[in-house]
Amino acid sequence: DGGITQSPKYLFRKEGQNVTLSCEQNLNHDAMYWYRQDPGQGLRLIYYSQIVNDFQKGDIAEGYSVSREKKESFPLTVTSAQKNPTAFYLCASSHSGTGGVGYTFGSGTRLTVV
Amino acid sequence: GQQLNQSPQSMFIQEGEDVSMNCTSSSIFNTWLWYKQEPGEGPVLLIALYKAGELTSNGRLTAQFGITRKDSFLNISASIPSDVGIYFCAGPYNTDKLIFGTGTRLQVFP
Numbered sequence: 001d002g003g004i005t006q007s008p009k010y011l012f013r014k015e016g017q018n019v020t021l022s023c024e025q026n027l028n029h030d031a032m033y034w035y036r037q038d039p040g041q042g043l044r045l046i047y048y049s050q051i052v053n054d055f056q057k058g059d060i061a062e063g064y065s066v067s068r069e070k071k072e073s074f075p076l077t078v079t080s081a082q083k084n085p086t087a088f089y090l091c092a093s094s095h096s097g098t099g100g101v102g103y104t105f106g107s108g109t110r111l112t113v114v
Numbered sequence: 115g116q117q118l119n120q121s122p123q124s125m126f127i128q129e130g131e132d133v134s135m136n137c138t139s140s141s142i143f144n145t146w147l148w149y150k151q152e153p154g155e156g157p158v159l160l161i162a163l164y165k166a167g168e169l170t171s172n173g174r175l176t177a178q179f180g181i182t183r184k185d186s187f188l189n190i191s192a193s194i195p196s197d198v199g200i201y202f203c204a205g206p207y208n209t210d211k212l213i214f215g216t217g218t219r220l221q222v223f224p
Contacts, residue, residue: 031210040123042202043157043214050210058211090156099145100206105156 002027006091006106012114013078013085021076021109023091029104030096032074036060037088037108046089049074050096078111086113118203118215126221133190135218137203146186147204147212148177157202161188193222 004025013019035043045058049068063082094102149157163179178187203215
């Protein structure tokens with residue numbers, strides 16, 4: 001079955017450490033996205049990529065980095081520069097040109113700074 | 115920047131009651147989407163609306179695309195415990211990016 005997989009489900013990070021969240025899809029989608037979810041604030045776009053080897057900043061990119069070396073994979077690194085990284089992180093993918101209708105979301109990674 | 119405001123923020127209702135929630139925008143959208151997120155999961159698309167005034171149903175869910183194109187409404191009839199979750203409205207901007215509302219958290223008591 002096609003889908004989008006995020007790992008790990010739960011992640012604990014010490015202050016000052018970088019951590020990488022994995023996102024893999026086998027839907028043959030061109031576009032991939034990372035969103036951050038905080039209580040009462042909805043989902044906010046961190047980074048997105050519409051083709052391999054290309055990505056753009058979203059609304060809250062500071063303190064995060066991404067890569068898109070393969071169509072199937074779009075890992076997100078939360079760096080030590082991110083001042084408040086504790087949140088629920090959601091990855092999504094879609095075919096390009098669908099106007100956002102064809103989004104498929106992963107099950108999320110909950111990151112906690114300890 | 116664009117914002118999508120949802121109301122109410124949360125609802126606590128009894129099983130069998132009907133639910134209404136809405137979403138308003140500072141900008142016009144050509145597509146309105148409604149998603150449901152269950153605890154610990156990613157959002158799942160419920161309904162997509164493409165035309166001002168459009169009314170679309172998906173089982174007990176009915177959504178409407180506002181005439182001004184700056185708002186949308188979601189109704190759930192005869193709620194059941196599995197309706198629990200967070201409901202988000204969303205609209206596309208800059209081709210494939212989605213902006214999401216702040217969410218309405220629904221709790222259903224038996």
